Amino acid sequence: MNIAGELRQLSLQQQTRRVFLGRAGRSLGSAALASLLNPDFFRTSAAAANAGNFSSGAIQPPHHRAKVKRVIWLTMAGGPSHLESFDFKPKLAEMDGQPMPESFTAGQQLAQLQGQKLVCWGPQTPFKRFGRCGAEMTELFPHVGGIADELCIIRSMTTDAINHDPAHTFMNTGSQIVGWPSMGSWITYGLGSDAADLPGFLVLVSQGGGRSPQPIATRQWSAGFLPSRFQGVQLRGQGDPVLYLTNPPGVTREQEGDVVQAVNALNRRHNEAVDDPEIATRIAQYEMAFQMQTSVPGLMDTTAEPQNVRDHYGCTPGDGSFASNCLLARRLAERGVRFIQLYHRDWDHHNGLREFFPEKARETDRACAALVTDLRERGMLDETLVVWAGEFGRTPMAQTNKGAPGRDHHNKGFSIWLAGGGIKPGIRYGATDEFGYAAVESVVSVHDVHATMLHLLGIDHARFTHKFQGLDARLSGVEESQVINGILL
Numbered sequence: 001m002n003i004a005g006e007l008r009q010l011s012l013q014q015q016t017r018r019v020f021l022g023r024a025g026r027s028l029g030s031a032a033l034a035s036l037l038n039p040d041f042f043r044t045s046a047a048a049a050n051a052g053n054f055s056s057g058a059i060q061p062p063h064h065r066a067k068v069k070r071v072i073w074l075t076m077a078g079g080p081s082h083l084e085s086f087d088f089k090p091k092l093a094e095m096d097g098q099p100m101p102e103s104f105t106a107g108q109q110l111a112q113l114q115g116q117k118l119v120c121w122g123p124q125t126p127f128k129r130f131g132r133c134g135a136e137m138t139e140l141f142p143h144v145g146g147i148a149d150e151l152c153i154i155r156s157m158t159t160d161a162i163n164h165d166p167a168h169t170f171m172n173t174g175s176q177i178v179g180w181p182s183m184g185s186w187i188t189y190g191l192g193s194d195a196a197d198l199p200g201f202l203v204l205v206s207q208g209g210g211r212s213p214q215p216i217a218t219r220q221w222s223a224g225f226l227p228s229r230f231q232g233v234q235l236r237g238q239g240d241p242v243l244y245l246t247n248p249p250g251v252t253r254e255q256e257g258d259v260v261q262a263v264n265a266l267n268r269r270h271n272e273a274v275d276d277p278e279i280a281t282r283i284a285q286y287e288m289a290f291q292m293q294t295s296v297p298g299l300m301d302t303t304a305e306p307q308n309v310r311d312h313y314g315c316t317p318g319d320g321s322f323a324s325n326c327l328l329a330r331r332l333a334e335r336g337v338r339f340i341q342l343y344h345r346d347w348d349h350h351n352g353l354r355e356f357f358p359e360k361a362r363e364t365d366r367a368c369a370a371l372v373t374d375l376r377e378r379g380m381l382d383e384t385l386v387v388w389a390g391e392f393g394r395t396p397m398a399q400t401n402k403g404a405p406g407r408d409h410h411n412k413g414f415s416i417w418l419a420g421g422g423i424k425p426g427i428r429y430g431a432t433d434e435f436g437y438a439a440v441e442s443v444v445s446v447h448d449v450h451a452t453m454l455h456l457l458g459i460d461h462a463r464f465t466h467k468f469q470g471l472d473a474r475l476s477g478v479e480e481s482q483v484i485n486g487i488l489l
Helices: 003-014 017-037 041-051 090-094 142-146 164-173 183-191 253-274 277-300 307-313 322-334 353-377 446-456
Strands: 070-076 127-130 135-138 152-157 201-206 339-344 384-389 393-399 406-410 414-420 427-429 439-441 466-468 471-473
Touching (some): 070 322, 070 353, 183 339, 253 277, 277 322, 307 322, 307 353, 322 353, 339 353, 353 384, 384 446
Parallel strands (some): 201 339
Antiparallel strands (some): 152 414, 466 471
16 A cells, blocks of 8 residues: 555544544435435536535525626725715705704714714715716715716615624624624625635725724624635735735745645645544635735736726825725736725714815725726626725714814714616615604615625525524524615616
């Protein structure tokens, strides 16, 4: 017997009775059930195994025909004010400086304005109509206004959380409980990735200038209780794109490859004995990291992009800006990454809104529009869902206890926009009341957005579950949630 055979025989001898019985039970039971449900099971399973398709997901085939292949989620971290962006309220302007009617706020949860005198504060930016659709939005977004006919603006968003960290957690995971999987992890778990040499879920973070933005915790792109191979990976816009990806001095790529092969051989041998899915994840991640050593540097180097493209986004290679990250998002989409999430921080305008909101608009407006138009010109927009959203909105009442006035956190009504495959372009969906305080027409929850996103990807949100602590957990929550059919083509 050769050495490989001897190692395999030793590994088989080391298998525990529990591992053997567990494997046998799962294999025989799963195969029997699958063959009953699908007579072609053995043929298709063998073909998949021969293909070695590591990137395939848990849902094979998708529940229904998908309208998009990927998602680019533009996170405006801090809660941009809908009242200065996409939801103009003439009544609020008329009531500027007057007491907020108690009929709206009595008994309602507020963040930092609880128990204080509530005074109306009119819109602080001028609005105008854009596009053939006549969408009304702030003049501070002239480039986004230029693609108004591509956008579906939802003006009736609500969320369960009223403070930043739980609101980010809820928007990303569908739960305020820390430790649940992020939406990017859910999607790559369900569908896998088309990227051969990159993770299926990548994250980019930027902040711009002017203030001290709140940090974004890495657990916001955690895989939670899903296998850790579906964890999001952050790419840094400056310095090493991924920490510890570069070999230390004196170590060649060939030497690194030898180490990866040796470690993975040991891991495979151990996995045959203990049958631990996290060991399989470790093997795959070693291999992915080795591939990323060559794929990531070329990806992050945008100097090869034509100057007119860089000018279109308004970015300089290597500047770590939101604009550069938008260009990178397009490049990631071209390479088959399934879920791409951008964070741009410092939309938390409790004070100084007149000063700092325009600054954030300048940092993001051109790049958001450029991303949508670039995708469209490359024939990719029809297979991509682009979402622009904060974690919540802002109060129609002024907050003045921190110097120049601003607005407090608000979860009862705010605005987001979507564009891309399967989305009706040039529409406004839902509405808040005349003060912009609460969603009153076609109210949309975070879980509804998640359900709609999954639907566009070919997934029935109600059937997409993972057993956790004895329950069938899902991204769209266990309470009633629904696909927003009114925004779909």
